[in-house]
Amino acid sequence: MTPSAVRRFLIYNPEHTFEPFPMSLDLPQLLQPVDDLSAFAAKRAGELAQALPAAQRSLHNAAGVDRQALNVKIAAAGAGWRGARPTDEPLDATFPPPAHPPELHVFGADGSQVYADRHAAAYYYLVNIGGLHLHHGSGEPPRAFTRPSIYFRDEDLLTASGGAVDETLVKTRRDVAEMQALAEVAAAAAGSPGLALLDNGLILWQASQEHHAPRPEVRELLRAYLRAMAAVQAQAVALAGFINRPRNANLLALLALAEIPDEQVSPESARRLPAPGLTDRALMRQHLAEGQRSARFVPVSPLNTVFADEGQEVQAFYLKTADDVARVEIPTWVGEDPKTLAQVHAGVIEQCRVTGIPYVLVRAHELAVVRPPDRQALDQLVAAALTRHGLLPEISQKSRTKRWTASRRRHVVG
């Protein structure tokens, strides 16, 4: 079908012949780019399939290299290198799922946010944390919780430099609140085996982006985050971050580095990866059998050094669930304690059994997400409260015009 024919097809609708543009997105303009995208994806898939056997050989080769020698190469790769540092486990080792403890307290937390909107009736932002405490083996219904917080004071909305709080700061505050919620609810394990799961990696992303010169707010949030991690540790509850469909290539970077002759290792040479687009996940899909985990490794980054200084260095491993390969991040105090590590491995596999990703995280997301109707209800609540306090709730003209056009009828293609 030619683009013009498609366009006629889209526009033709006998019931709405007076609507000149049935859809906002002009799909015909995208037909060729979408075709190019698909061709590129197919070509890339072929290249990656060809690169995988070599990557697997590299994995076994690197496993035979002395760990100390690898660490020397890592040091030579420079501060910008973002690979993996090996731990006491051989790089190509695989570990079958351990037996699940008869009882395990599993906690999951996830968060969402509503950004401040200068066109709304009031200027505020919201962070909502949802979570679930499931006592596996008890047969009892889990306990769900939500923790909504609204931020509207000057100190919430303005940074130390006087700028407006941006979206990344709001997200960081959400990440910190997730960890704090886990630390709070983990007390319910009361000394019994427990596993606290976060729907994310454990390294605070925003802080990692600003590691050279973090803003005071980011520094404070990082401190709060590390305190919350320590609070989970104090409850003797295992902590893990679960990453679905990871796109990292820390291991591949290490494998490439291992193959560079010692005298040629430099920040430039260490930057080269075996194949563009190849990920650790693709390698581990071949390497791991269902239920197995990979060897633990330490993702190398300046921020992880900060975490290490606070006793919260992050390690990671890959785990093949029934559906896919996930990346699981754990603090070193979990990774180096075989019993706690086994709890994470067995617990995550069991949690993924029905839903593909941990059930507590599926439910935590459901509890945390602020859907458009929730947002509308909140706006109405705010408007009513403003009125009670003698203020006239006014949205901006821009917001009003968006509402006018948002209700325009849209057609389904086909």
Add this chain to the structure above:
Amino acid sequence: MPPRQPIGRVTRCSIQGFDGGIRLMHPDRPAFGGLCKAAAQQGASDVIGLIYDINIQDDELARQLAAAESPAAELRADQQFVRPIPIEIRALTVGFSVDGRFEQRLPPQPPITLAEIYPLEPDEVLQFTERLDFLPLVLAAPQLPVDHLLAACLRQAALARPESARRMFLIDAGRACARLLAGDLARLNQLVTDLGQP
């Protein structure tokens, strides 16, 4: 005496009936054929409903768990008792009450949105069913399993009475139904058989 617990809140309503959303079901309520009430006219009256349907909706997660080989007991309990899966009850209006007096006809106004729905307590069921003038309202309801609904309602009304009075109530109720269904002996026979079920 513990405070009465609502069994839901009104979501949709009309003169002829109302629907309510509930979060949890208890072992005995709400029940098919049970009588319930919801406030109307700004609390001046209560509309009396007869529950004719209890509908549990599903979603992708519930379907996924249903298809799983053996979901853990805690996951099933989560779906059954914690996760707010919409449970909907539907009631047919069979009367209303004002100042403690029951009327067995359609009310002047339906209940208001989010009015709490309470089951009628046994003494209220007894009082409401002292007369059976609401039977035509039930029999006239289109596309409902009205015979089974009536039988379930009358059996529950019998249970609200002292044991010695139950049999006589059911005989009187059967006679009232016979007058209304005299032209349809097959239906009447089925209804009377249902009334005799425990």
